[in-house]
Amino acid sequence: MVLKRDIKELAAPEFDLAVSLFLPIRTVPDEKEKNRIRLKKLMKLAEEKAKAGDRYRASIFDEAWRRLEEAVLFEGPETKGAAIFFSEKSFHVLRLPVRVGEEVSVADRYHIAPLLPALEPQGIFYVAALSLKESALFRCDKSGCVRIDKLHMPSFGAIRGQTELPADVGFHSSSRGTAGTPGIQHHSQGDSPEDYHQVQIQQYAHGVANAVDSYLAGIHAPLVALGDPNLLGYFRKFSQHPGLMRESVAKAYHGMSDAELFSQVWPVVEPVLVRPLNQALERLSAGFERGDDTVCMLESEIVQMARSGRVETLLLAEEDRPSPGTLGPNNKGTPEEEAVSMLRNVMARQTLVHDGDIFVVPQERLPEEGMAGAILRY
Structure with missing residues (x-):
């Protein structure tokens, strides 16, 4: 699992160039080389996005390539996914115990939303x-x-x-004992058995x-x-x-x-593992049924409240993903998918930066259909 403090550290800084890569890991021996091929494709796509957005810096990508050659990404029986983050100031690799879809983000901050299902505690x-x-x-x-x-x-x-x-080394008998019974043993160096x-x-x-x-x-x-x-x-x-x-x-x-x-x-x-999540869902549902201002279910308002530090707990619906290993046609997400992913990222980042909690839950556990629900501090 990924610790909350780890994601918070990734969420806070702003950079000139922040690259976030996510890929599923297959640990079957025959698939390991395919893992490397997929990673190279994601890096190439990140370079293309950086150039298109006028953010490309060859030195940053060269250093990332070098460090990725040294990183242990594809080992470990519990490794199902990997997340790579690099910028002009930092480089991070996380091996994930949950599967993620292929995803590339090039922006001024790291993209943390795909990490949230691995955020502890989520039940493992x-x-x-x-x-x-x-x-x-x-x-x-x-x-x-x-x-x-x-x-x-x-x-x-x-x-x-x-x-x-051996029984006759380092010990001596202080008495002969009774017939058929050895005497009491004492270690000659001072240690007892x-x-x-x-x-x-x-x-x-x-x-x-x-x-x-x-x-x-x-x-x-x-x-x-x-x-x-x-x-x-x-x-x-x-x-x-x-x-x-x-x-x-x-x-x-x-x-x-x-x-x-x-x-x-x-x-x-x-x-x-369980009680904090259940208590948060109960509070969200109760506030929604009362129609009071202790909770919010509108994504645009949640973003604003998270930025102002009002979100105490964010409950995000599980994200619908393509089959692991694909980004969609031409290895790119649709504009709608990228917009939703970015919105989830902003809500999550601002919640964590202001010391809020996050849970990822099946959509049907939220009080109404939507991407998220928030419990407010005030």
């Missing part, structure tokens, strides 16, 4: 299920959780096998955290940790994932079904 979250017998990562939404099988997790058994000392076991658990938790962080690199969706309290503590210490939630679930994962896992973690993430 992850669960790190921790156990000394086996750990796993799950991708979840409000309907349930699915285990990610491609992720390679470390094995606690392998760590024990690599680091366990329990201390050594904790070191092994730390190594294992560190390895699991690294595996999860690597898989979720660039994905800012919420991450919930579930497992034995001791293992949870070490995992939280080592994980650097920005979406790791403060609240964990201290339940043994081993033997837990996917349905049971979901029932344990959903109460933790529901307040973050």
